Amino acid sequence: AQSVTQPDARVTVSEGASLQLRCKYSYSATPYLFWYVQYPRQGLQLLLKYYSGDPVVQGVNSFEAEFSKSNSSFHLQKASVHWSDSAVYFCALKGSNYQLIWGSGTKLIIKP
């Protein structure tokens, strides 16, 4: 079965600290994975995507993600967060029939 799990509903970090948001997937074939961000009362914006190649992919706004086939994971990272990074982050997996399979989202809270 295809699924995406974001185990942390909420993550709180201090401004300037590093960040990791976790994403685990279940998929039998080569996964096509995404991270999207949703700022309050807005639509979703694509941060980055991975299909093949270098397992570390760079995205917008200094975000990066590391794909691990052995761990079935696609964790999002940032070296130093800013207050403007406060948002909800969604991990998604390309499924069949024009569908994306979504994680439940992680709300990122930045402490001043």
Added chain:
Amino acid sequence: AQTIHQWPVAEIKAVGSPLSLGCTIKGKSSPNLYWYWQATGGTLQQLFYSITVGQVESVVQLNLSASRPKDDQFILSTEKLLLSHSGFYLCAWSPTGGYQDTQYFGPGTRLLVL
């Protein structure tokens, strides 16, 4: 560059009343189009997708229907709203629909049903 516009920005409607939400994509011919619903604080639920004019596939209906009357337009509607229809409706587009396809989202329409 492609732009995606959704209308209206927000609606407050009565239970049992009709609804029509719209989505327009400019700058891309023959896009694949998608409707999503998001409960407050929740994840996304895909409702419909369309790969060509006049053709719409249902993923989860939720007593809603969708139509694609033009290449660049996608409409979500119902004749009778339920309280459970409240939430955030997102339209998305993608270039091809192939496996390496990527979906891009509009700004959304917020719906409150009372």
